[in-house]
Amino acid sequence: MIRIRLAEALARRRLSIVELSDRTGISVRDLEILRDNKAVAVRLTTLDALCRALDCAPGDLMTYEID
Template sequence: MIKLKLAELLARRRLSIVELSDRTGISVRDLEVLRDQKALALRLKTIDCLCRCLNCQPSDLIEYVEDAD
């Protein structure tokens, strides 16, 4: 399973979804979908935008976690 670590990054940087939206131009709703692990797909352009804004690598944002099954 792919896990998005947006919530952890935002918490570490003390940044809100609204602030991130203002900085990136990505809608609050789309960021909430990513934060809440509801996304079915993620564009490379979005990953690039988030990494630029959060000054991180894609691996800081995305993690592969094996299913418990």
């Protein structure tokens, strides 16, 4: 299972989901879906926007865990 580690990234940077939404143009609702690991897919443009806003690499936002 691939997990999105958005909550951890936000906590490390002391950013709220609303601030991230303002920086990326991604809706708060879509960010909540990612944060809560409810997403079934992530667009590369979304991943790019998150990496730019959080100054990180895709591997910093995702992990693979064996069920």
